[in-house]
Amino acid sequence: MKTKARYKLTVICALVMATSGLMMAQDAPKLTDPEIASVAVVANQIDIDYGKVAIKRSKNKEVTDFANRMIEDHSAVIDQAVALVTKLGVTPKDNAVSQSLMSQSKETLKKLNSVSKKDFDKTYIDNEVAYHEAVIGAVKNVLIPQAQNSELKDLLEAVLPALEAHLGHAKMAQSKISK
Amino acid sequence: MQTHKSLVSKYLFIVAVLICAFVLMMGFKSSEDTYKPTRHTVTIFKMKFNPEHLVVNKGDTVVWINKDFYQHDVTEMTSKKWTSKPFNQGESWSKVITGDIKYYCDLHKVMKGTITVAK
Numbered sequence: 517m518k519t520k521a522r523y524k525l526t527v528i529c530a531l532v533m534a535t536s537g538l539m540m541a542q543d544a545p546k547l548t549d550p551e552i553a554s555v556a557v558v559a560n561q562i563d564i565d566y567g568k569v570a571i572k573r574s575k576n577k578e579v580t581d582f583a584n585r586m587i588e589d590h591s592a593v594i595d596q597a598v599a600l601v602t603k604l605g606v607t608p609k610d611n612a613v614s615q616s617l618m619s620q621s622k623e624t625l626k627k628l629n630s631v632s633k634k635d636f637d638k639t640y641i642d643n644e645v646a647y648h649e650a651v652i653g654a655v656k657n658v659l660i661p662q663a664q665n666s667e668l669k670d671l672l673e674a675v676l677p678a679l680e681a682h683l684g685h686a687k688m689a690q691s692k693i694s695k
Numbered sequence: 696m697q698t699h700k701s702l703v704s705k706y707l708f709i710v711a712v713l714i715c716a717f718v719l720m721m722g723f724k725s726s727e728d729t730y731k732p733t734r735h736t737v738t739i740f741k742m743k744f745n746p747e748h749l750v751v752n753k754g755d756t757v758v759w760i761n762k763d764f765y766q767h768d769v770t771e772m773t774s775k776k777w778t779s780k781p782f783n784q785g786e787s788w789s790k791v792i793t794g795d796i797k798y799y800c801d802l803h804k805v806m807k808g809t810i811t812v813a814k
């Protein structure tokens with residue numbers, strides 16, 4: 517019970533941080549396309565990193581299948597993003613949003629690596645649900661509206677349904693695990 | 696007089712029988728021999744099967760084309776009786792339809808579709 521409450525608190529904190537990060541991003545000078553590209557690559561890479569921990573630590577096929585899917589799909593997005601920036605001749609540019617995503621993910625990775633085997637599956641899947649919700653919000657409300665280049669906008673719009681499918685899939689796994 | 700009349704009616708009767716036979720044969724021909732199975736296309740794009748629900752005739756072929764840069768598959772939903780196995784962007788997979796089908800993508804379990812055979 518105690519760990520559950522603590523976990524809930526952490527997730528809420530992370531969400532508040534993510535949202536405030538996004539609010540700042542909305543108030544701050546708009547993200548440029550190279551910055552949006554950087555956020556997109558970082559956000560996808562983070563979920564790949566979580567998936568790799570899951571494959572290493574989980575014994576549950578439901579969980580490892582999901583983690584493999586995350587690695588495959590988010591790698592495909594990165595490939596598309598890299599191909600696009602190469603074609604457009606832009607270099608992804610590090611920025612406040614990608615940095616904040618990075619530092620949050622370091623905390624989460626620490627937790628995923630240290631949580632007991634018994635609690636791993638639930639910790640991982642709960643985080644996947646929260647993370648996809650946060651990223652969907654960011655793509656929908658910040659990245660797509662701010663993207664200038666139409667091909668970059670198209671790519672972000674193609675990513676959104678995948679994130680939503682992943683969220684639905686994560687919620688299915690979540691309900692099976694908590695039973 | 697009498698014989699002439701019966702000859703005419705006999706003749707008319709034979710003509711009527713021949714016409715009937717001809718019409719019947721044509722009817723059978725169009726309903727059985729000339730039905731050509733059709734190919735239908737389901738496009739997989741932005742994590743959706745489109746059309747999601749498709750009505751076909753028995754014996755028709757359905758081709759699923761993956762237009763996403765993600766892998767997808769087409770898998771029977773109730774007991775995974777059959778599956779296409781994952782396929783990539785630009786690739787397709789087809790199946791001859793013999794009955795109603797409920798399917799999904801086993802990689803992205805929220806993606807679903809149906810094929811219904813017209814009665």
Ligand SMILES: [Cu+2]
Nearest residue numbers: 767800802803
């Ligand atoms: Cu799929």
